[in-house]
Amino acid sequence: MKIAFDAKRFFHNTSGLGNYSRDLVRILSQYEPDNEYLLLNKNKSERGKDILDRSNVKFVETSKGNFSRQFKMGKDAQKLGADIYHGLSGELPLKWDKTPIKKVVTIHDLIFVRYPEYYSFFDRKIHFWKFKKAAETADKIIAISEQTKRDVIEFLKVPETKIEVIYQGCHKAFKEQQSQEFIQGTKDKFRLPERFILNVGTIEDRKNLLNIVRAIHETNIPLVVVGRKTKYYQKIAAFLKKNKMENQVIFLEGVSMDELAVLYKRADIFVYPSFFEGFGIPVIEALFSKTVVVTSNTSCLPEAGGKDSVYIDPNNYLDLRAKIQFLWENESERKRREEKGFTFVQKFNDEPIAKELINFYQKII
Structure with a gap:
């Protein structure tokens, strides 16, 4: 399999979503080495350099420009012949061409819905719209806990059959x-x-x-x-x-x-x-x-x-x-x-x- 990842968090987040992204690619490349893992982003950083050194992990510089992650990254993955595109942080691209590709999104939590007082009105609206759109677009959703699965069903109105709980590990x-x-x-x-x-x-x-x-x-x-x-x-x-x-x-x-x-x-x-x-x-x-x-x-x-x-x-x-x-x-x-x-x-x-x-x-x- 050839699996493409939205690697923005992989390269540019120091904790939380960044750790999840790096650990997921690290363990897949180690324990399932026969697949090809593509890290898509406009640029890279020193984070995850040890993972990038592996022969089955490749950084792919994607199209640049404003909103390229939303409008171009999915098509970039399709041009690369990826079998699966995996959005690691609750988002999926908005535009795709007709080339077959399966779409997966990981949803970590919906805290902005449960505790709106911790977020601005604008952030709540943007987060909800992006998560809702990704949940609709995805062929399958990974929830990182049973709690998150329940929240996705309740707040995003997603059928239970579309969601699978896969826990995450740690560094x-x-x-x-x-x-x-x-x-x-x-x-x-x-x-x-x-x-x-x-x-x-x-x-x-x-x-x-x-x-x-x-x-x-x-x-x-x-x-x-x-x-x-x-x-x-x-x-x-x-x-x-x-x-x-x-x-x-x-x-x-x-x-x-x-x-x-x-x-x-x-x-x-x-x-x-x-x-x-x-x-x-x-x-x-x-x-x-x-x-x-x-x-x-x-x-x-x-x-x-x-x-x-x-x-x-x-x-x-x-x-x-x-x-x-x-x-x-x-x-x-x-x-x-x-x-x-x-x-x-x-x-x-x-x-x-x-x-x-x-x-x-x-x-x-």
Whole structure:
């Protein structure tokens, strides 16, 4: 098979959709090497260079100009003789010629519908129109969780038979063992405390960092936060200043993937009380790192966390505090849940996901 991908996110997104795109192409090219994988975009970057070095992965410079991704990229894939065009981030081109090609789109979430207050009116309208159009155009849709599948059916009015759930995995760094020298270097670089809890993700309302900070107020539990700051950070900073907690919370940015893997492995607990996620990759990253997870009992997070993660009501910081303190003070319970969680998370390993994807593509053809 020859499979063409919309590679904009592959080359130009550092997290989220970029990680999904790079991991999907990486595992397909590794475990299904007999196919040809085409990365279509107007330009490329250094991201994913190791994947591009593989003989079955090829960058194809597509037509340039405004809206070329919408009006020309699909036709470019057809001219290349691709069997399948896969839009990796909820979008498909608007124009095609008559050359046969199967169209697939991955939809990650419809958070802009469920939580419109986090988006501008214009962004909501554009996102909805693009996702709705892609869902109609696609021969098949990949939803990254059962939660997302339910949302696609409900909000985009797509028949269930058109959607298949294929989970995503996470970066290989979380499954590898970094050297002792690198671990020590990371500890020194970020001045990490001996024990701490960890939160990873953009610092925005939906991720609910404020309730973690409220939960550790009047405790001696250090918190390390990794994520890009938005205006919501000002609420956190104000709470920390008011309660003299500035030295209890460490904010980190510009963390490499290997350094992040060390942070997960060094943490006693990973805390992720998000109000809503399409999947929740940080939960998977923590479980592969053998770190116990405390997360919300909402959306898809129980799908990602399995039955041995600890679940809380994200609106209730006292519930969160009680669960954190219990695990912080009970090493044997942490270890028990870490081992169970590590067994559960193997379902999100690269090879089984690659097999699912190829079977999915073959069924379409």
